[in-house]
Amino acid sequence: MLKAYLPDRRRIQRQVLDWIEERTGLVELLYKGLYEAVPKRGAWAYALGSATLVLILNQLITGIVLTTIYVPSTTEAWASLEYIKKHDEFAQIVRGMHLYGAYVLLFVIGMHMFRTFISGSYKRPRELNWVTGVLLLLLVLGMAITGAFLPWDTAAYWTAVVTTNIPSYTPVIGHAIRAIWRGGNFVGPMTLVRTYGLHIWVIPSMLFALIGAHLYLLRRHGEFGSHVNYRGSYRNPPDVVEDVAERPQRVEPPAVHRELEPPYPALPTDDLWAAPLEVEDFYPSQTFKDGLVSLVLMAVVFGLAISYGAPLEQLATPGTVTYTPVPEWFYLPLDQLLVLTPSYLISMVLWVPLAGVLLLLGLPFFDRDAERNPLERPAIVVPAMLILVFLLALTALGSGRLFNL
Amino acid sequence: MHLFLDVPLPAHSPDMGGLMGYRIAIGTIFTFHILLAGAVSGASQLGPFLEWLGWMRRRQSYERVARGLGRFLVYYFAFGSAAAILAISALLVGLWGHAWAEINRILWWPFYIEAWSFVMMVIGVYVWHYTWDALRRWKVLHMCIGGLLVIFSIVQVAMIDIVASYMLTPTPPKQPIGVWLNPTWYPLQIHTIIANLAYIAYLIGAFSAIRFLRAKTDEERSLYDWAGSLGIIWGTALTLLQPVVGYSYAKEIQLQAYGAWYKMMEGNLSLEFLAQITLLGLMLFAAALYFWMRLRRARARGRSLLGMLSVLLLLTTIFAALPYQFAFTLDQVQAAGLNRPFWEGGLINPFAAMIPYKILALTAYTVFGIAIIYIYLRGFRDVRWGQAGRGEQRALIFLGVAVMAMISLMGFIRENARFPDVIAGHVQEFHQKDVNQPNVQPAGSAGDSTRSATPAISIDPVRPSPSPGQETRPSRSP
Numbered sequence: 001m002l003k004a005y006l007p008d009r010r011r012i013q014r015q016v017l018d019w020i021e022e023r024t025g026l027v028e029l030l031y032k033g034l035y036e037a038v039p040k041r042g043a044w045a046y047a048l049g050s051a052t053l054v055l056i057l058n059q060l061i062t063g064i065v066l067t068t069i070y071v072p073s074t075t076e077a078w079a080s081l082e083y084i085k086k087h088d089e090f091a092q093i094v095r096g097m098h099l100y101g102a103y104v105l106l107f108v109i110g111m112h113m114f115r116t117f118i119s120g121s122y123k124r125p126r127e128l129n130w131v132t133g134v135l136l137l138l139l140v141l142g143m144a145i146t147g148a149f150l151p152w153d154t155a156a157y158w159t160a161v162v163t164t165n166i167p168s169y170t171p172v173i174g175h176a177i178r179a180i181w182r183g184g185n186f187v188g189p190m191t192l193v194r195t196y197g198l199h200i201w202v203i204p205s206m207l208f209a210l211i212g213a214h215l216y217l218l219r220r221h222g223e224f225g226s227h228v229n230y231r232g233s234y235r236n237p238p239d240v241v242e243d244v245a246e247r248p249q250r251v252e253p254p255a256v257h258r259e260l261e262p263p264y265p266a267l268p269t270d271d272l273w274a275a276p277l278e279v280e281d282f283y284p285s286q287t288f289k290d291g292l293v294s295l296v297l298m299a300v301v302f303g304l305a306i307s308y309g310a311p312l313e314q315l316a317t318p319g320t321v322t323y324t325p326v327p328e329w330f331y332l333p334l335d336q337l338l339v340l341t342p343s344y345l346i347s348m349v350l351w352v353p354l355a356g357v358l359l360l361l362g363l364p365f366f367d368r369d370a371e372r373n374p375l376e377r378p379a380i381v382v383p384a385m386l387i388l389v390f391l392l393a394l395t396a397l398g399s400g401r402l403f404n405l
Numbered sequence: 406m407h408l409f410l411d412v413p414l415p416a417h418s419p420d421m422g423g424l425m426g427y428r429i430a431i432g433t434i435f436t437f438h439i440l441l442a443g444a445v446s447g448a449s450q451l452g453p454f455l456e457w458l459g460w461m462r463r464r465q466s467y468e469r470v471a472r473g474l475g476r477f478l479v480y481y482f483a484f485g486s487a488a489a490i491l492a493i494s495a496l497l498v499g500l501w502g503h504a505w506a507e508i509n510r511i512l513w514w515p516f517y518i519e520a521w522s523f524v525m526m527v528i529g530v531y532v533w534h535y536t537w538d539a540l541r542r543w544k545v546l547h548m549c550i551g552g553l554l555v556i557f558s559i560v561q562v563a564m565i566d567i568v569a570s571y572m573l574t575p576t577p578p579k580q581p582i583g584v585w586l587n588p589t590w591y592p593l594q595i596h597t598i599i600a601n602l603a604y605i606a607y608l609i610g611a612f613s614a615i616r617f618l619r620a621k622t623d624e625e626r627s628l629y630d631w632a633g634s635l636g637i638i639w640g641t642a643l644t645l646l647q648p649v650v651g652y653s654y655a656k657e658i659q660l661q662a663y664g665a666w667y668k669m670m671e672g673n674l675s676l677e678f679l680a681q682i683t684l685l686g687l688m689l690f691a692a693a694l695y696f697w698m699r700l701r702r703a704r705a706r707g708r709s710l711l712g713m714l715s716v717l718l719l720l721t722t723i724f725a726a727l728p729y730q731f732a733f734t735l736d737q738v739q740a741a742g743l744n745r746p747f748w749e750g751g752l753i754n755p756f757a758a759m760i761p762y763k764i765l766a767l768t769a770y771t772v773f774g775i776a777i778i779y780i781y782l783r784g785f786r787d788v789r790w791g792q793a794g795r796g797e798q799r800a801l802i803f804l805g806v807a808v809m810a811m812i813s814l815m816g817f818i819r820e821n822a823r824f825p826d827v828i829a830g831h832v833q834e835f836h837q838k839d840v841n842q843p844n845v846q847p848a849g850s851a852g853d854s855t856r857s858a859t860p861a862i863s864i865d866p867v868r869p870s871p872s873p874g875q876e877t878r879p880s881r882s883p
Contacts, residue, residue, distance in 0.1 A: 340652055345761060348768075375462045378638075379782035383775050386642050393595055393646060397653040400591055 034283035039225030039276035043289055045119075046223055048112040050290035051297050055105040056211065058298065059143070062098040063200065065091070070150070072196040074189045077152040078315045085312050096305025102144050104301050106330050109137055117363075117384065119226035120372035126221050127364035132214040134360045139207045141330070146199040148328060152192060157316030158325035160187045160195070169347040187318075227372035229276035326401050333391045336398035356387075431500065432817070434492045439816050440809055441485040447605030448474040449526060449558040450598070451639070453533070453551025460544055470609065470632050475534035482530055486523075504827035511578040512568050515585065519564035522557045529554035559598065566594045572828050573819065574661040588661040592654035599650060600815075603643035604808050610636030611805020614798035627791035633801050634699065634785070638778065640804065641692040645774040648685070648767040658822070662829055665822035670760075677818050679728060681811065682763060686722025688807045689774050693718050695800040696781035702794060705784035714777050721773065725766035729759055 021027040038046065069091055071080045084091040113133065116122055122130035149160045164187060167177040183190020280286070317323075327335040337349045363380075371377045452474035459467025497505040509516060533550050540547040570590040576583040613633035620626040659666040668674050693715040700708035823829040 336653065337649075340649070340656055341764065342761060345764060375458070379779055382638065382642060382782055383779045386645060386775060386778070390646055390649065393599075393650050394653075396595060397592055397650065400586075400588075 033219075034281070034287070036219070036222070036282045037276075037279035038223045038282050038286050039229040040278040040280045041228050041276075042119075042226050043280075043286055044293070045115050046225065046286065047290045047293035048108055048115060049218070051108050051294045052105065052112055053211070053215075054294040055101055055108060055297060055301075056140075056207070058101045058301065059098060059105065060204070062094045062101060065094045066098060067200065072150070072193055074152055074192050074316075077150060077192060078312070081151050081153075081312050085309075092309055093302075093305050095310040096308065097301050098147075099310040100304035100308075101301045102140075102147065103329070104297055104304075105140060106144065108297065109140060113137065114388075118374045118381075119224065120374070120377070121224040121226075122364040122367075123370070123372065124364075124368065126217070126224060129214065129217045129221065130364050131361055132210050132217065134357070136207065136210050136214060138357065139203055139210065142203050143199060143207070144328065144330065146195045146203065149192060149195045150199065151312055152316050153313035154316055154320065154323055155313050155325065157187065157318060158323060159327070160191055162325060162327075164191060166350060169350045224372075225276060229278065230372070324401070329395070329399070329402060332398040332402075333394035336394040339398070431492075431496050432820070434488065434496055435820075436813050436816060438485070438488050438492050440812060441481060441488060443601045443604050443812055444608055445478060445481060445485050446558050446562050447601035447603075447608075448478050449530060450555050451602055451605050452478065453548065453555050456551055457548050460548065466628060466631055469628065470635065472534075472537060474605070474609075475530070475537065478530045479534045482527060486527075501827060504832045507828060507832055508568065508572070511575075511584065512571060514581070515564045515567040519561055519568075522561040522564060525557040526554065526561055529557050562597055562601065563594055566590055566597055569593060569819070573658065573665060573823050575829055575831060589654060589657045592650060592657050596647065596650045596654050599643050599646050600812065603640045603647070604812060606636045606639035606643065607804045607808040608636070609633075610640060610801040612636075614801035614805075617793065618795070618798055623791055630793045631790045633793070633798070634788075634790075637692055637695055637801060637804065638782070640808065641689065641774060642778055644685070644688065645771050645778075648771055652764075652767070662823070665829065668824075669818060669822050674818050674821060677814060679726065681814055681818070682766065683722060683726040684807055684811050684814070686718065686725050686766070686770060688804055688811070689770055689777075690715060690718045690722055691800045691803050691807070693773075693777045695797050695804075696777050698797050698800070699788055699793065700781065700784045702792060702797075703784075703788040705787035707780040707784040711777060711780050711784075714773055714780070718770070718773050718777075721766055721769045725763060725770075727759075727762070 017027055069080055069084060069088070071077055081095070084095055116130065116133065145159070145163055149156050149163070164178055164181045167181065168174040170177060179185065181191065181194060182188070183194055334349075334353060337352060338346060341349045367377075367380045369377060369380075374381050452471045455467045455474070456471035459465065459471060493505075529550065533547070533554050536547060536550065540550075567585055567587070567590055570593045571584060571587050574587050574589045576587045578584060610633045613629040613636060617626060617629035617633060620629055655666065655669070658669070669678055693711060697708060697711040697715050700706075700711055825833050827833065
């Protein structure tokens, strides 16, 4: 009886939502975000992008927590981390999650880029997705290297010495860059403060701006997925040999153009803009996969943080002559090249990463072939695999130093 | 692990005389063995991969090449095994018994695992080859068998590389992990795996070229033309990795066995090193010529650029091949101290003195090499298989011969770098004597394990032996 006089909860909910929607448009945004079409096949591989975002958020949150304890000065930095290590178990786990989160993040970014490359997702009209992705990789690498300075233990000190020295090989302005970064001729308190500023303000601000751009572009063009979602191969195979008779031939359906289905605003006659053959909604199918992959990765990060914790060496001792600096694993290829190269040719080696970055940025602009199947575009895939194996071989060759072999 | 470490051994094996004869016999058989074993290892790794690629791409041509590799493995495995057993039983046990016993007791487990992985490889090869038709409907299962073959093959190569690397850079024999992960094992392992794959790829190219020239039908011509192209692409692409990996290997030798490095780079093996870098350049030049001819015949995009790169590669090869000194007149010969036969150091070519130029040459090889592969792959869609000419086939056959020469040369350099020791700093080749006192803890502590070999090695009649002061570590930081 009384119930009839009470306000309907759903009605109130709707009124509240309508009020918010009228003023912000958030509900529509959420709806568009959740019910967007994504390619159906190979969806687990597409979860790497969202996992990257989750791991970056992990870095943000754990980093903020660490700023409440860490003191960015050469006299206090190491002591504050030593305090964490000995007396603050929670902060030690957080620091471990920050460190191993960065490692896992770099690995996942690498996998994400590899997936994007193999699937040819960087091609028209998604060139700028790739470019922003490459810039994001550079920024994350920048975060990693600047973060390595901060503990101000022996490893951090020598990382600072070596890293700040690298720009000095740049013609004309090299020494000036080194002096500005170091705050003088030698690594010291100013170096730490400036690097701290780069690590927590400068690079993150650029990072989050680019993440926004990357996500915007992703939503604008939609997830490409891979060629298996589209109408067969774009070209006839070049070989004259016949197909394997035993394998049933796939019937190639005609191209499907869904002009009105966002986010695939297909131009009716252009294969490049064609929509996938099969799509599903981002929510709940893809969000489940994204969530699960992210959860597993975060569990790995947490497990590593609990099991190993973040290491801290002795306080920086600039005068030591016995210490052999060892780089982080993701810089091993470059380090191995430096080890192999005589000192008078080192400046030549330092152009290699620059050439690599230019090659990555330029990839969508010189590989404009419509073909997406990795097995049908050897001109790009074979040299790229060669470079990848080259990097892995350098990493393997240099990894002995990580374990003092 | 230490099963035989404390068994007393005779001071040295019986003096059978004729060191040169021993060396020639062992060198010849083992060169033959390396050439065969490298091809078998490469084929057992590349074959299953090509089968998978053919399945993925739905092209029977890959399947046919993979099956051909399977047939090659079946035919040559028995032959290669017989050569290996002959080499071990007749030559190593008979002529170098002391060294062989020492190696066995230190490296018992790697040998043991190697032997078992070899057995598993034999089983894998036969099952993989003979179930090809039977498992036609279960292709994935057949490819899994191929995958197991790849794993056994890699394990086998890894184990034998432990032995080979230990002989050059030994570590204290009572530390199992140190023995296994001795300083040069890691780079040697990577170097060997890539080399075996490149080697078999070039052999596929050369074999296809011969079959192409003998082909009677268009279908055969088409297949062998395509297979030759496949072989040269794989061979060249993988060879491009070798300068860096090989240089890493040499760097580790420099750090851990300076005497051997000095001998290779500045001593009487440096001429062979010069020959090696020249041969590498010639191989890349031949590959560029092949690519150029192939695209030119098809009037495909990029042929002019490939022609230009061929010339650049030839110029780079000439640059890489330049010796340290030129002596055009007798006076210059005498002034340079070269008026002696080459076996007395008359043609000494201090390779290490030219390292910056050689590195530049290797870098140019790599950059031009990647460029020729890219341009060829970009243009080869216009290539019609079966229309290649004799010139292309000659290039493929040259590459097949050159890669065999390269592998023999590399084996020669490595095995002679530690001369007169069989195990560096431990057992000498001549009369099978221990370098130190017999049955003293072999190779001693970590500190003397490798460097102790240096004084025993006669490095160079012209140049003085390297003093400890010359042993410089490379600069680590930029």
